[in-house]
Every structure is written in structure tokens, then in C-alpha cells.
Amino acid sequence: ILGGKSASRGSFPWQALTSIHGRGGGALLGDRWILTAAHTIFPKGLGGNNVSLDQLAEKANIFLGHTDVEELHKLGNHPVRKIFIHPDYNPEDYYNFDGDIALLELKHPVTLGPTVLPICLPDTTNTTFYMDGHMGYVSGFGVEKNFISNNLKYVGLPAIAREKCQRWLDSKKRHLPIVFSENMFCAGFLTIKRDTCQGDSGSVFTVLDTESGRWVATGIVSWGIGCAEGYGFYTKVLNYVDWIKGIAKEDR
């Protein structure tokens, strides 16, 4: 996180630290699901290694319940039972982060408390969260000024209207076949140095739904061009709520 602040304990109790192909983030859903970005599991450009999802599940480390990385490790890993990658995600297509969303099912439900709490999913009828300028907060253990963070940071970022994102992207991408799909949105600033960065991938972009008084995950840190050099791009969770519920299918 760049230009952010240290998060207090209990401010982002859904924040997970993942360690699959290096550091990433995620968010707790319910008491046994971690929402994250598919590319933290299948990074782009990793090429031919055919590691299976089960092997990755075996290998994945998930930490919850603290803002300090050391403390998180002390709290111990939450083993993963199964990994679900969205079928639209294509790790071979380097510049296309469409469908960059995944679910990790934990082997054991976690006990919730002040430092471990799930984030809500957006109400599929409410699209105001994606309107230009709607503020959201992203937390993460990612890079800050070239240093990996030892504790959880967060930054407030406004969502940006699609055409602004597209215009900015057109001016930056220099013939790169970067895809800005309907299943993404962008957020952040052009000049102010506040942004997410490597290591924050998979963390969620959250907004406070003032109607319900609840924090809602509207996005997942997905990609960007550099860090704090313009907008960041996020997976639009609203478009995947049915997919998530279909898999997590609350077992009540």
C-alpha cells in the first residue's frame, strides 16, 4: 500500500495474508472462505508448470487475525481444503485479468472475534459503489516504497468512472494489449501517491454501505501499471456474487 496508514487492529478483521506464489492478500467470507485474486494462485507468465489445484491447496498458507506479519505467522496457518478459480481467468493471457477472482475453502471454519471477521458481499442491486468518486478503502501487506510491509496498511481510494479509466489507460498502455473488461473497475489518483501495489493482490477494495452500516467488498486488487503512477485496476466483485454464492452456498 502506498500513501496509506497503518491499520489498527480490528479495523480490517477480514484481511488475510496469503502465501502461495509469494505474498498476497485475501478477504474472509463467512467463516471458512477466503476471497482473493486468481493470479495470486496462478500468476501470469508462469508458463508450463502443471501444478494442480490440490497441490496448490496443500501448499497454500493463509493467515488471519492480526495486523503484524510476525504475529500472523505465530497465530498459525489455516490449511486450505480446496481452491476454486473462476473459469474465465486465463493465466496464459498476460495482459488479460478478466475473471481474476478465486475462492479458497479452509479446511476448518475459523472462530470469529474482534480481529477475525468476514466482509460482506455487495447487494447485486446496488451499483452506486462503482460510481465516479465513491470512496473505498483497501488494506494489504504489499510493497510500500520498495519495501515489503511488516504490518497491515490501508489507503482510501475513489472509484473512477469507466471512461476516465479507459482514457487514462489508452494514454498509458503504448500498444500493450491490456484488457479493461466490464468485470473490472479502476480506482485511485493520477497525481496523488496513494495506491495499492505488489503484494496487495487479492486484498479487497471495501466501501461502507451506509444503508446497512456494513463494509462491503466491491473489488479485489488485481493489476496496474506500476504503483502510484495512476489508477489501479480491481476485479468487479458485483459481477461475481452469484458465482461466489454458488460455490460458498451458505450451508444454513
Place this chain on the structure above:
Amino acid sequence: SSPVPRRLFGEIKSPGYPKPYPNDNISVWDIHVPKGYVVKLTFRHFDLEPSESCFYDYVKIKADKKNLGRYCGQLGSTTGNHPGRKEFVSKGNRMHLAFHSDFSNEDNGTVIPYRGFLAYYQAVDLDECDPNNAAENDERPQCQHFCHNYMGGYFCSCRTGYQLQSDHHSCKVECSSELFTETSGYLSSPEYPQPYPEDLRCNYSIRLQRGLSIILRFLEPFEIDEHQQVHCPYDQLKIQARGREIGEFCGRESPGSIETNSNEVDILFLTDESGFSRGWKIHYTSEKIRCPQPVPWDRFTIIRDLQPVYQFQDYIVVSCKTGYNLMEGNRKLLSFTAVCQADGTWHQSMPRCETVNCGNPADLKNGAFSYVNKPANNNYQSVITYRCNEPYYHIVTGAGGDRFTCSPEGTWVDQDNQVRIPACLPVCGKPDNPIAEVQR
């Protein structure tokens, strides 16, 4: 003379009947029915020449060496002696008929065609037991005690305590093995209420089916030789029930009524060589043996349709008030029935009723339950409520809510009688310490 075959009935007709009978005819018949019967004869048709004192033609009937009459004439004729519908009954089992006709049946030169007679006889049982029937010189001895008539004969029997002798009529005291199997009856000392004979060794056994209890009730008078100082040295009346001595009685004070609680009773009556006491008489009855009144152990026990008395083969159904279990030792019973047995005991003992205990309520993951009632226990009607670890979880209950009660079935159920406990579902998006920017 034509002996009549020994049948039990038949007809006798004048010669040539129904044509007019011949002159100068004498016919006799000997009716002989089996022993134990008497003869009853009537005339179906009678038409003889009438005459004063039936001098000319007549029928003469005799039985038991007695003349039963001389008959002639026509129905309604002024002279003669028409028998009409008269029934002639012998005392013995024989009857003799004699028919006599003279040399003519003329009247003023006219022959009258008298047709004679048709008689019908039948054997009728002789009730040898009817004292009026005992013929004067009857060789048969009378029954000494009881006479039982049957068709064609009779037999004698004796009072209880007596045995019919080989003459089939006289009775001699015989009471060494009197057996009574009827559910009620009488027994008494021989000759009662006349003084009982000496040197008796009477043994009366009452044997009824299991499950019946014999009640002995002594009738008045009760008199057995006694001694002022010594208990029953002369004559003794001993009563035993299944070998258990109930008592030894003598004197003039009646033992009254004795409940033996047994289906087998033996009564021994032993007398010495003298005495003039009138003896005793017992009317025994029986009723189904009683079982003790069932008494519950506790106030939660229900005995269905409690009766004032329980007797053999009666049964009780025991249940518990709602919320209590039938327990036999540590074993829980689904139902309980006890049957009153033939020996007057219940076939199984009364169970207890213990309060239903639902055991510890199911733990609620990420929540807890708390007892509403004090002191907290898991007994019937205890109430708990489930709570989740708020604010991190929220409770999801069935229609029956979050209060659970220990049900009579021993399960914790909500107000909808469902056993399924609530669930604690995660509360999302509500951090304890949400970021709140102050400076603007």
C-alpha cells in the same frame, strides 16, 4: 291270551276291531313294560253291549293284584259303565286286560253290531323317589339320603361325608377324602345338625383353580366337644391352607369367617369315641385372590383407573406425569403393566417416576446457551436460551425461536417443538474498530 311284546307303548283292540266283536269270546292281555315304568292306558274307542253291572259283555282291568274296574256300554248310554277318557295307571310295570262277550248281542230280536274297543297304552316313568309312589309292599328299600329319579329307574346318593354302600341305598359315614372343586359349596360334619358320629377321621379337601381364594364361613350352630382348660383335647377341627395351619377349632364359639388366601384348603375333623355335640357346617365361597393395593413411590406416578380392590388377573397400568420417566432401577421403561398373580402378588414391583432429564443442551458453535430457570438444571421444563458470540455472529433460528425447553420426550425443543438448534452465522462487514478519519 296274547302277551303284549315288552314295548313302551302300543294298541289293544277287541277281536276283529273295528268290525263287531264275536259272541262267546274271552280274550285277555298282559301288558308288561320295563322295570322303572308304570303302565298308563286309555280307551280311544269303546262300544260294548250295555247291561246292568256289565253282566253280559265287559272289559275287566286289573293291576297290582287290584281290580281297576269292569266296563261296558256306549258313550252316553244310561246303562252300563263307559270308561270315557279315564286314564288307568298301574303302580307296577304290569297291567292285565280281560274281554268277555256273551252268546248274543240282540235287543228285541235285533242284532246290534257293537264294534268293541280300541285301547292305547304307554310306559310312563315311575318316579321311585316320590314317596307317594313307594308301593306298600315295595321290596325296594328307600334311599337313605338322596334319591335321584331317571327314565326307567332311580339311584341313591349320600350327603357329603357319607358313602353309598353296596346295597345302593344306605349311606355310611365316609369322609376320609371328600373333594370339593366347585367354586362354592357346603360341607359339614356328618349328620349335622344332629350330633356327629364317634371316631371320625374326616378330611375335606377344597381344590380350586389357581388364583382363587377360598373364604370359609361357619354357620350356626357350631358345637365341637371342648375342655375348659385344655385346647381341644377330644375333638378337633383343623384348617390348613397349602399345608399352612390356619387354626384348630372346637367349643361353641364359631370361628366366623376365614379368608384363607389360598385356592387349596384342607379341613380335618377328628373325633374321639364319645360326645353329643352337633358339629359344624361351613359355607365356602371363593373369590379371585387379592393383591395388595398398589402404592406409588412418588407423587409423579399415575395408576390408571385405580380400583379399590385388585384381584387375580387384574392388572394395573402405570405411567408417569408428563415430564417424568418410568424407571425400573436404572432402566427406563416405555410402559408398565403389572398383573395380579395367582399367589396374590404382583408379577413385577412398582416402578418409580423420575424427572425427565434432557442432558446437557447441544453446544452452539460460536455461541452459548444459558439457563433461564434457577437453579440451572437439565430437568423437564427447564428453559435455556441460545445466544451467539455477538457481534461477530448472528443467530439464525427456526420458527420456534432461540428458547429451548426440556420436553417430556427428553429432548430440548424450541417453541415450535423442533430439536434443531439455532446456528451462529458470521456477521460480515462490521469491524470492531472501523477506520474513522478525524482530521479533515
